[in-house]
Ligand SMILES: [Fe+2]
């Protein structure tokens with residue numbers, strides 16, 4: 001069983017991952033409204049990934065014979081003026097989540113909770129990927145600047161992301 005402190009912290013991460021899913025779904029809706037069909041697809045797939053992250057924490061808490069508590073999910077922003085602004089926000093968000101995961105690892109270490117520590121390693125690695133993916137798109141958008149043709153090509157590429 002998890003300590004009360006660890007249980008609370010892991011439930012907090014269920015909420016944080018659900019918020020990530022909500023944030024990216026909001027970006028997907030915003031991109032669709034702006035006719036960035038490919039970017040919308042990319043964010044919709046990302047929202048699904050974040051839901052799966054939430055479920056990993058959910059399943060782990062239950063497997064530890066501890067209690068899942070679902071708190072309200074905060075309302076995400078609804079508008080980003082450009083693709084660049086949205087992906088910059090996504091990158092900043094992933095950096096924040098990396099900080100949350102590192103905080104959980106430190107708590108697990110303090111509590112000598114080896115099971116939680118081992119479980120969290122998957123997320124430590126995942127966050128490296130998550131940050132790299134978002135930053136790569138930010139960098140591509142910065143290179144492209146205002147070139148409409150290149151933006152449409154990138155949008156097309158983003159739309160190829162598999163479910
Ligand atoms: Fe996540």
Ligand SMILES: [Fe+2]
Nearest residue numbers: 020050094130
């Ligand atoms: Fe993420």
